Amino acid sequence: MLGLLAYPIANAFDMSLQDRQLGVSGKYIWFGNFIELLTEDRRFRMVVANSVLFTTLSVAGKIVVGMIMALILNARIKFRGMFRGWLLFPWVAPTFVTALTWRWMYDGTAGVINYILLSLGLIELPIAWLADTSTAMGAVIATNIWRGFPFFGVSLLAAMQAIPADLYEAADVDGATNWQKFWNITVPGVRTTLAITTILSTIWTFNDFQIVFLMTGGGPAYATHLFATYAYKVGFEGSRIGYASAISFLLTPILIVMIMALSPLIMKSEQE
Amino acid sequence: MNRKFRNVVYNTRLYLMLAIYVIVVSFPFYFMALTSLRSQKDVYNKATMLSPTNLILDNYATVINGSNMQVWLTNSIIVGVSSSAVALVIGVLAAYSLARLRFWGSNTLAKSVLFMYLIPSSLLFIPLYIIISNLQLLNTLWALILAYQTFNVPFTTWMLLGYFRTIPAELEEAALIDGCTRLGVLGRIVLPLSAPGIVTAFIFSFTNSWNEFLYAVVLAQRSELRTLPVGIYSFQIADILLWGQIMAAAIIATVPVLALYMLVQRFVVQGLTAGSVKA
Numbered sequence: 001m002l003g004l005l006a007y008p009i010a011n012a013f014d015m016s017l018q019d020r021q022l023g024v025s026g027k028y029i030w031f032g033n034f035i036e037l038l039t040e041d042r043r044f045r046m047v048v049a050n051s052v053l054f055t056t057l058s059v060a061g062k063i064v065v066g067m068i069m070a071l072i073l074n075a076r077i078k079f080r081g082m083f084r085g086w087l088l089f090p091w092v093a094p095t096f097v098t099a100l101t102w103r104w105m106y107d108g109t110a111g112v113i114n115y116i117l118l119s120l121g122l123i124e125l126p127i128a129w130l131a132d133t134s135t136a137m138g139a140v141i142a143t144n145i146w147r148g149f150p151f152f153g154v155s156l157l158a159a160m161q162a163i164p165a166d167l168y169e170a171a172d173v174d175g176a177t178n179w180q181k182f183w184n185i186t187v188p189g190v191r192t193t194l195a196i197t198t199i200l201s202t203i204w205t206f207n208d209f210q211i212v213f214l215m216t217g218g219g220p221a222y223a224t225h226l227f228a229t230y231a232y233k234v235g236f237e238g239s240r241i242g243y244a245s246a247i248s249f250l251l252t253p254i255l256i257v258m259i260m261a262l263s264p265l266i267m268k269s270e271q272e
Numbered sequence: 273m274n275r276k277f278r279n280v281v282y283n284t285r286l287y288l289m290l291a292i293y294v295i296v297v298s299f300p301f302y303f304m305a306l307t308s309l310r311s312q313k314d315v316y317n318k319a320t321m322l323s324p325t326n327l328i329l330d331n332y333a334t335v336i337n338g339s340n341m342q343v344w345l346t347n348s349i350i351v352g353v354s355s356s357a358v359a360l361v362i363g364v365l366a367a368y369s370l371a372r373l374r375f376w377g378s379n380t381l382a383k384s385v386l387f388m389y390l391i392p393s394s395l396l397f398i399p400l401y402i403i404i405s406n407l408q409l410l411n412t413l414w415a416l417i418l419a420y421q422t423f424n425v426p427f428t429t430w431m432l433l434g435y436f437r438t439i440p441a442e443l444e445e446a447a448l449i450d451g452c453t454r455l456g457v458l459g460r461i462v463l464p465l466s467a468p469g470i471v472t473a474f475i476f477s478f479t480n481s482w483n484e485f486l487y488a489v490v491l492a493q494r495s496e497l498r499t500l501p502v503g504i505y506s507f508q509i510a511d512i513l514l515w516g517q518i519m520a521a522a523i524i525a526t527v528p529v530l531a532l533y534m535l536v537q538r539f540v541v542q543g544l545t546a547g548s549v550k551a
Contacts, residue, residue, distance in 0.1 A: 008422070009391070011399035072290050083290065085537050087297055092533045094483040096501040097522040101304045104515050110316045112303055146296070200390070207392035210485045214505060228394030228486065235398055236490060245398045252395065259387050266386065 009252070016246035022239035033246035044247065046222050047230045054141060054212075054226060055205045061145035062201060063194070066152025071186075073153070074160045084154060091150040099214035102143040106130050106215075130216050133223040140224050144211050148204075152197050159193035160186060192269050199262045206254060227251055308332070308519035315516050331520035341521060343496055344503035348482055348525075351413055351499055355420035356428075356477035362421070363428030363473065368458055370429070371436035372444070382433060389426035393486045396422055401490050415491040416499065420484060424477040431476070435469030436462060475532050482529060500525045 016033055020026030037044050073084055090098065105112050108128030117123045129139040167185050176184070187194075209228035212218060218225035218233060225233070227247060235244025307315055309327040320326060335341050370382045400419050401410075409415045443465075444457045452460065463470065488502045498506065504521045507514055 008396050008399035008403060011403060012395065015399065015402065068289070069293060072286060072293065075286055077286060077290060083294070085534075087293055088533075089301065089530070090297055092479075092530060093301075093526055094501065094522075094529055096483065096485050096505065097304075097526050098300070100504070100518055100522055101300050104307065104513075104519070105300065105303060110318070112321060115318060115321050146300070150297075203390055203392065207394040209394055213485075228392075228397075231394065231398065232486070232490070241398060241402070248395050248398055251392070255391065255395070259390060262387075262390075263383065266383070 012245050012249050015242055016249045018242040020242035020245075022236070022241050026242050029242075033243050034250075036243070037246055037250070043222050043225070043230070047225050047227060047247075050137065050222075050224060051206055051226045053137065054144070054208070054224075055202060057141050058144040058148065058205045059198060059201050061141065062149045062152050063198065065145060065149040066197075067156055069149065069153030070156035070160055070190075071182075073157050084157065088150045088154055090147050091154075093147075095147065095210045096214055098143065098147050099211045102139075102146070103130065103215045106139050131220055133220050136216050136220055136223050140212055140215055143215065144205065144208065147211070148201060151201065152194075155193055155197045156190050159190040163189035192265060196262065196265050196269060199258050199265070203255065203258050207251060304519050304522060307515055308523050310516050312514060312516055331516040332524070335517050335520045335524070339507075339517075339521075340495055340498070340503060341524070344498050344500045345524070347413060347492075347497060348499040351416045351420070352478045352481040355417045355424055355481045356474050358417065359421055359424030359428045359477050360470065360474055362425050363432050364458070364463070364470070366425070366429045367432035367436055368462060371433055372441070385426050385430045385433065389423060389430060391422075393423070393484075397486050397490050400487065404491055411492055411494050411497055413492065413497060416481075416484075416488060419487040419491055420477075420481045423480060427480065428473045428477055431473045432466065432469055435466040439465050472536055475536050479529055479532060482525075 017028055017030055018026035019029045019032065069087060073080055073087075077083070106129040108114070108126055108131060111126075111129070113129065114123070114126040118126065127135060129135050163185065167189075168181060171181050171185060206226075207228055208226060209232070212224050212226050212229050213232070216224045218229045227250070231244040231247040234247060235241045238244075303322075306322075306324060306327075308331055309324075309329065310317075311326075311328060311330060314320065314326050317326075366385075370378055370385070400422070404410055404415045404418065409418065439462055443461055447457050447461055448454075482499075483501065484499070485501045488499045492498060492502070495503075495506070500521075504518060504525065507518045507521065
């Protein structure tokens with residue numbers, strides 16, 4: 001089983017050292033691809049900046065929206081199970097469906113988001129959300145948050161339900177405010193789960209392909225290109241497969257850091 | 273009185289926020305359904321944008337009869353079922369040996385299964401493309417079935433590992449003493465006891481394969497080999513975006529996944545934590 005994944009990764013590294021083109025075998029240029037990427041390729045610099053922005057804001061948004069969802073569902077509400085299942089829908093629906101639906105809703109001329117904002121008088125002119133460099137990234141991030149927050153919500157809810165109720169009762173006796181209870185009981189109680197879900201989501205978000213590819217194709221003017229979409233563009237639309245390998249191989253350091261952070265957390269959660 | 277009033281305020285606020293969540297989550301699905309039931313002209317009609325009027329089923333008929341939709345649907349089912357079945361067989365054997373057999377490094381290996389699952393397709397798609405083209409499998413459904421093992425095998429293994437560990441080893445030892453073989457134990461005791469886990473693992477793998485996009489784009493480019501996601505996306509390469517048809521096709525692709533999800537809903541929440549977070 002190790003071979004199943006170790007071999008492709010070794011293969012990726014091997015290829016990133018070549019000047020290979022699609023359909024033609026290349027020759028070794030050693031670290032030429034990496035040097036070009038890091039010193040000459042201005043688009044790659046945009047890709048790195050985009051990926052960091054996309055990942056940070058998406059994951060932060062998912063944490064906040066997911067945490068509020070968990071708090072609502074953890075309160076005494078009716079039909080909790082039903083609502084929990086319902087709010088999980090964005091996470092269950094196929095990502096390509098989400099991406100296409102939101103692309104349609106963001107449409108500059110006939111999109112429903114412009115329609116609603118215009119009718120409410122919040123904007124005066126329709127906005128070409130996905131075609132404007134100043135709004136495209138935000139629009140893509142919003143979609144990504146919509147898709148990913150239920151994972152946080154449901155995981156955090158499970159963790160909240162494991163917090164003993166007498167902790168809250170004791171706090172009530174001591175006259176603690178809701179805010180104090182949240183920071184001193186709830187947050188410590190869900191800390192491990194929150195850390196694990198954050199790391200998992202960071203890995204998935206950093207490596208996202210579908211949402212950006214289907215919504216903007218990386219545009220306008222590279223404003224939303226991420227590692228995966230840029231590697232695809234260079235490798236399969238531009239046929240520089242060796243160079244594309246180098247791009248996606250540069251994902252490994254981040255992945256290794258994330259996995260190293262994750263490992264002790266998993267052990268901790270297994271002990272709990 | 274004061275306390276009661278505070279409770280009412282609290283509850284109103286709570287249900288108001290819940291309502292916002294429900295609306296934000298449901299609206300895209302509602303709008304998707306609405307668009308799928310509109311003619312190409314009505315799709316752009318602002319006057320009826322949000323109200324369920326002038327609905328027709330034409331898009332569904334066009335999508336099902338007029339395009340390659342049936343082929344894509346068949347491809348998605350073939351790839352989903354076979355890649356999950358293969359992954360399940362490998363996953364059962366791997367998880368069982370990791371759960372029961374003590375060999376050097378078996379604990380570390382069990383941990384690394386999860387990490388293998390986390391290696392993203394954005395890192396693997398180029399080498400897989402080269403490997404699969406070297407195997408002369410490019411533009412076949414085999415390419416996808418093979419490529420999907422990279423996430424389905426670690427996933428099923430990890431998930432089943434959690435299930436197998438909950439089965440008391442004494443049960444199996446008793447069977448071994450009675451003369452059952454290791455594989456006999458697996459078939460007669462372990463598998464029946466972990467049936468819910470196996471069904472859930474299968475459904476998760478199937479859904480993951482059904483939704484997969486990047487490998488499908490790269491490895492099966494010919495129209496008759498596309499799976500649903502890539503096929504539906506190709507509706508929009510034409511000059512005019514046929515949103516009615518795209519949304520109809522998207523609904524057809526979503527319904528099986530949502531149906532499976534409802535079927536195993538109570539395992540999903542468990543699965544989210546069991547499969548990806550903890551054993």
